[in-house]
Amino acid sequence: MIQRFVLAVFLAVVMLVTGVSTYLYLGTKQSKVAAPPQKPTVSTARPQALVLPGTLYLEQSGAIYSLSAGRFHQLTPEAGWSQPALFPNGQYLLAVKSGSYWNDVFALNLFGTVVSQLTSNQSRYGIADPSLDHWSFYPRLSPDGSTLWMTYDGLKCDGCYDLQLAVWSMPYGGSIRQARAWTDGGYYTGGDVQPIPAPQGGVIYTKYSYGPDERLVGQLWYTNRAGSYGRALTDPGEDCRTPSLSPSGTQLAMVCTYEKQVSYMTIATWNGSSLGPRQNILTSQLVAQPTWAPDGSGIAYFAPGSPDGPFQLWWLPQDAYQPPPPSPSPSPTPGGPHNGPLPSPSPPPPVPPVKPIQVTTNNGFDATSPMTWRS
Amino acid sequence: MAGGLAYFIPAAQLAIEATGKVIQVTPSPSALFSPSPTPTPTSVPITGAFTVLLLGSDDDSKFNADHVLTQSMILVRVVPSTKEVTMLSIPRDLYVHLSTGGYGKIDGAYSYGGPGAAIATVEQDFNVHVDDYIWVGLLGLIKLIDAIGGVDVVTSNPVMDDYYPADIYGSWPYDYQRVAVLAGPQHLDGIHAMQYVRSRHGDLQSDLGRSQRQQQVLIAIRQKAKQLSPEDLPAMSQAIGGELKTSIGLSKVAQMLPLAASFDNPDAIRQIILASPYTHGGAPGGSLYANWGAILPLVHEYFP
Numbered sequence: 001m002i003q004r005f006v007l008a009v010f011l012a013v014v015m016l017v018t019g020v021s022t023y024l025y026l027g028t029k030q031s032k033v034a035a036p037p038q039k040p041t042v043s044t045a046r047p048q049a050l051v052l053p054g055t056l057y058l059e060q061s062g063a064i065y066s067l068s069a070g071r072f073h074q075l076t077p078e079a080g081w082s083q084p085a086l087f088p089n090g091q092y093l094l095a096v097k098s099g100s101y102w103n104d105v106f107a108l109n110l111f112g113t114v115v116s117q118l119t120s121n122q123s124r125y126g127i128a129d130p131s132l133d134h135w136s137f138y139p140r141l142s143p144d145g146s147t148l149w150m151t152y153d154g155l156k157c158d159g160c161y162d163l164q165l166a167v168w169s170m171p172y173g174g175s176i177r178q179a180r181a182w183t184d185g186g187y188y189t190g191g192d193v194q195p196i197p198a199p200q201g202g203v204i205y206t207k208y209s210y211g212p213d214e215r216l217v218g219q220l221w222y223t224n225r226a227g228s229y230g231r232a233l234t235d236p237g238e239d240c241r242t243p244s245l246s247p248s249g250t251q252l253a254m255v256c257t258y259e260k261q262v263s264y265m266t267i268a269t270w271n272g273s274s275l276g277p278r279q280n281i282l283t284s285q286l287v288a289q290p291t292w293a294p295d296g297s298g299i300a301y302f303a304p305g306s307p308d309g310p311f312q313l314w315w316l317p318q319d320a321y322q323p324p325p326p327s328p329s330p331s332p333t334p335g336g337p338h339n340g341p342l343p344s345p346s347p348p349p350p351v352p353p354v355k356p357i358q359v360t361t362n363n364g365f366d367a368t369s370p371m372t373w374r375s
Numbered sequence: 376m377a378g379g380l381a382y383f384i385p386a387a388q389l390a391i392e393a394t395g396k397v398i399q400v401t402p403s404p405s406a407l408f409s410p411s412p413t414p415t416p417t418s419v420p421i422t423g424a425f426t427v428l429l430l431g432s433d434d435d436s437k438f439n440a441d442h443v444l445t446q447s448m449i450l451v452r453v454v455p456s457t458k459e460v461t462m463l464s465i466p467r468d469l470y471v472h473l474s475t476g477g478y479g480k481i482d483g484a485y486s487y488g489g490p491g492a493a494i495a496t497v498e499q500d501f502n503v504h505v506d507d508y509i510w511v512g513l514l515g516l517i518k519l520i521d522a523i524g525g526v527d528v529v530t531s532n533p534v535m536d537d538y539y540p541a542d543i544y545g546s547w548p549y550d551y552q553r554v555a556v557l558a559g560p561q562h563l564d565g566i567h568a569m570q571y572v573r574s575r576h577g578d579l580q581s582d583l584g585r586s587q588r589q590q591q592v593l594i595a596i597r598q599k600a601k602q603l604s605p606e607d608l609p610a611m612s613q614a615i616g617g618e619l620k621t622s623i624g625l626s627k628v629a630q631m632l633p634l635a636a637s638f639d640n641p642d643a644i645r646q647i648i649l650a651s652p653y654t655h656g657g658a659p660g661g662s663l664y665a666n667w668g669a670i671l672p673l674v675h676e677y678f679p
Contacts, residue, residue, distance in 0.1 A: 188579035189532065190534070193557075218558065241558060261594065303560075304562070308602060366561075
């Protein structure tokens with residue numbers, strides 16, 4: 001009888017242990033797809049293995065972070081902050097602070113403290129009639145710092161559905177009454193966004209419109225006069241957006257999707273009025289927000305760190321898209337000691353292709369928010 | 376076995392709640408999901424083509440829970456042998472003969488007779504056979520996308536809406552809110568994916584335009600499903616809760632996961648939107664007339 005009791009207890013314990021073990025084991029077999037991204041400051045207790053030059057400013061979960069000397073620093077609280085853009089003098093940042101119904105452009109110092117509010121997009125009626133509020137996105141300052149460029153929905157009519165996001169400019173420190181629309185925002189297309197003031201004057205931007213196949217596509221456009229029609233820089237079929245001008249002002253990086261669920265990083269020369277031939281330099285990743293390093297040493301961008309996962313920070317060294325020129329082979333000196341047929345030159349040793357480098361692994365940055373870079 | 380049973384209880388519970396049927400789990404859930412050298416009836420891979428009707432509803436408190444409209448109706452044909460997928464979005468405003476009698480917008484079929492009526496209406500009007508259906512409410516889609524950790528989508532254009540219904544988490548379901556989903560490649564959580572696929576006021580093509588966006592997000596969900604393992608099902612079931620109904624049994628879901636993983640060519644996914652010349656306006660109540668002479672050959676070709 002006692003033996004049976006001991007056996008029963010033993011079996012019960014075995015069942016309990018194996019049951020719990022099986023439960024726990026199956027739990028470990030779960031994929032990690034739903035694991036939330038970590039805050040950059042948490043995930044970088046140690047400096048990153050790859051140290052990017054200067055200071056990079058970027059956004060995660062409504063907070064702006066700086067990345068300098070391999071360490072992230074949180075500049076603002078998680079309170080709807082996004083789209084940092086450096087002042088031309090490198091001493092301040094523009095940034096957007098968004099709420100549920102409106103957002104505004106602010107000037108911040110490099111520690112994330114608000115210096116001034118540059119727009120007032122809340123209507124006097126607040127949330128009573130949300131359509132009277134406004135959005136401002138993608139703020140940039142002109143090279144001389146006197147003009148604030150942005151995407152703004154100031155053309156919409158009361159009660160209309162079309163927001164007509166357009167490219168606007170206003171004096172820095174001025175009021176929205178002094179602002180003027182440079183583009184018309186199209187008609188139910190998504191509008192004109194991402195203005196990049198060109199060093200030679202005028203502005204490059206992304207225009208969304210219906211292509212010949214009646215699908216909405218992005219195109220890079222350029223205009224040098226407010227109210228003028230402007231000029232397309234890319235074809236509708238290329239479906240390009242997110243222009244980023246190189247530090248020298250002679251190259252443009254962009255993202256092109258060719259109307260598919262892909263995004264290639266593409267670069268082209270820029271002569272101040274038109275683009276040269278396009279070169280797709282990254283075609284294997286979902287690329288977003290290409291941003292040139294101020295010293296021209298490469299391009300930072302966002303792309304998923306794992307298939308279909310959140311966007312991480314990546315770095316493409318310059319050698320990947322501008323290979324160094326081959327070293328000159330020694331040429332025989334005329335009349336020198338060499339006589340007879342020239343030896344056939346031996347082929348140069350194969351150069352391994354330069355691959356992009358993943359800088360972060362578990363952060364999940366906002367891929368719609370541009371980065372900005374201080375040298 | 377007890378541990379395996381306990382582990383998969385949430386998934387089985389969801390299957391029972393979602394389908395209203397008791398799922399036979401033999402010999403045990405763990406055996407059901409573990410690769411077995413001897414195929415059991417539940418682990419036979421899906422080889423035959425099948426058609427699923429996806430239904431999406433605004434199921435907020437504005438509506439009687441049993442009588443909701445289906446704002447989104449997408450026929451999906453999967454051919455495992457050729458790894459081809461065809462998605463056909465049916466305009467919610469299509470003026471059709473309803474299976475429950477009379478004529479009306481096709482989005483009303485579900486409200487009159489539930490999934491059975493929606494399936495019967497699609498079958499009779501489009502001359503197709505529907506094998507299964509999946510119905511998901513607003514909150515269900517949000518929870519589903521959050522449960523799989525979000526989806527990567529290249530949003531085609533800025534989706535801006537000053538009159539987006541604030542009916543999910545707000546206290547007054549008739550309120551509006553402003554939404555701004557910016558364009559480009561991005562990782563969307565449930566809320567923002569919902570805003571992207573639901574907003575229509577800023578789209579010249581209105582419902583047809585958002586149908587294209589719905590198909591984009593569906594493809595992204597399918598893509599993300601490739602990362603899932605059967606062991607993820609319980610956690611997903613708990614997250615989705617009673618926000619999903621389907622005629623697909625738990626065992627078939629498990630069979631579909633590897634099937635989703637084997638579809639690795641996005642170009643093999645055919646997307647069809649019934650815009651002009653397949654439909655045109657002018658029907659009663661702002662609905663759309665169907666050009667059946669153009670629609671039926673198309674459906675016959677891709678949904679034989």
